[in-house]
Amino acid sequence: MSSTPTNLIDFLVNQANGVKGLADLHPPSVPHQYIQPHQARLDHTKILPQESIPIIDFTNWDDPHVQDSIFDAATKWGFFQIVNHGIPFKALDDIKVVVHRFFELPAEEKKRLKENSPPEVVRLATSFSPNAESVLEWKDYLQLVYASEEKIQSHWPAICKDQALEYMKHAEVLIRKLLKVLLKKLNVKELDNAREHTLMGSMILGLNYYPACPDPEVVAGVGPHSDISSITVLLQDDIGGLYVRGSDGDSWIYVPPVEGALVINIGDVLQILSNEKYKSIEHRVVANRSETRISIPIFVNPAPDVVVGPLAEVLENGDEPKYKPVLYSDYFKYFFSKAHDGKKTIQFAMI
Numbered sequence: 466m467s468s469t470p471t472n473l474i475d476f477l478v479n480q481a482n483g484v485k486g487l488a489d490l491h492p493p494s495v496p497h498q499y500i501q502p503h504q505a506r507l508d509h510t511k512i513l514p515q516e517s518i519p520i521i522d523f524t525n526w527d528d529p530h531v532q533d534s535i536f537d538a539a540t541k542w543g544f545f546q547i548v549n550h551g552i553p554f555k556a557l558d559d560i561k562v563v564v565h566r567f568f569e570l571p572a573e574e575k576k577r578l579k580e581n582s583p584p585e586v587v588r589l590a591t592s593f594s595p596n597a598e599s600v601l602e603w604k605d606y607l608q609l610v611y612a613s614e615e616k617i618q619s620h621w622p623a624i625c626k627d628q629a630l631e632y633m634k635h636a637e638v639l640i641r642k643l644l645k646v647l648l649k650k651l652n653v654k655e656l657d658n659a660r661e662h663t664l665m666g667s668m669i670l671g672l673n674y675y676p677a678c679p680d681p682e683v684v685a686g687v688g689p690h691s692d693i694s695s696i697t698v699l700l701q702d703d704i705g706g707l708y709v710r711g712s713d714g715d716s717w718i719y720v721p722p723v724e725g726a727l728v729i730n731i732g733d734v735l736q737i738l739s740n741e742k743y744k745s746i747e748h749r750v751v752a753n754r755s756e757t758r759i760s761i762p763i764f765v766n767p768a769p770d771v772v773v774g775p776l777a778e779v780l781e782n783g784d785e786p787k788y789k790p791v792l793y794s795d796y797f798k799y800f801f802s803k804a805h806d807g808k809k810t811i812q813f814a815m816i
């Protein structure tokens with residue numbers, strides 16, 4: 466029987482084995498570093514089986530009825546799924562395949578990539594922020610920054626570069642449409658270059674890998690958090706494991722995998738820009754006992770130099786701003802300097 470490596474952080478982080486490497490050792494039980502205190506675990510009595518987030522057909526996205534249903538879903542739930550979004554099924558399937566291929570690479574190869582990649586373009590990590598966490602998360606992830614074509618060509622890993630780029634090129638079209646609809650409802654008429662810089666000036670493609678876990682009830686795949694994006698566009702596989710906060714703030718709602726669908730959620734930046742007309746919603750992931758789960762979020766973020774604060778258009782009616790202007794790169798650094806902790810990050814920008 467294999468045992469847990471003596472220096473777990475060195476094994477996971479420095480040797481780039483990640484939790485995938487740990488799961489491959491088939492440890493008899495989950496190492497204590499992953500065990501969540503009871504009160505942090507998902508309480509199954511809090512799951513609302515009868516509730517679900519809306520599924521919206523995006524075919525006629527500029528039809529006012531469709532735009533109303535997007536607005537309703539974004540304000541009521543902060544989370545919805547879209548189908549007929551225009552990204553070819555092949556692009557979705559191809560990216561899912563290469564996520565598995567990437568994480569199945571030998572640790573030495575992932576270590577080389579980790580050591581040789583400029584962090585402003587490629588970041589390979591495990592858990593969330595292992596140096597800041599008292600309990601680790603059962604997840605490895607790769608972040609590919611949608612930077613210049615030249616940086617992408619030089620630094621995105623060859624094993625997934627073409628598929629990731631193809632996916633992003635399609636997704637970018639969809640993201641513009643979604644932002645246009647969400648902005649229109651805030652009285653912002655146009656997604657001009659300045660607005661694009663503010664809302665989607667730095668996009669990150671995340672490849673998330675949750676190996677099968679011998680005791681998924683006691684670990685967090687991802688702990689409760691809200692995203693720090695303007696919006697997030699998430700592709701999940703057919704394993705399931707994502708839960709979002711119910712509107713009472715105490716319950717959880719399961720987000721079932723829907724063939725060909727994308728999950729859209731509002732992030733903190735849109736909550737701040739809209740002065741809370743839109744709200745970012747907490748969500749969490751539970752790993753699977755028998756199968757690896759993958760998911761692929763696109764974090765649609767402001768450029769690092771953007772000062773984020775409530776938009777003039779939303780304050781026109783005389784509402785008091787609830788947030789002060791913050792530099793997005795400071796907000797980003799702050800998020801990664803601590804463990805996932807529900808919706809606490811946004812306090813950084815509160816007045």
Ligand SMILES: O=C(O)CCC(=O)C(=O)O
Nearest residue numbers: 673687701707750760762
């Ligand atoms: O894996 C998922 O379904 C969601 C992951 C997530 O919330 C994140 O990466 O921020």
Ligand SMILES: [Fe+2]
Nearest residue numbers: 690691692748
């Ligand atoms: Fe998230």
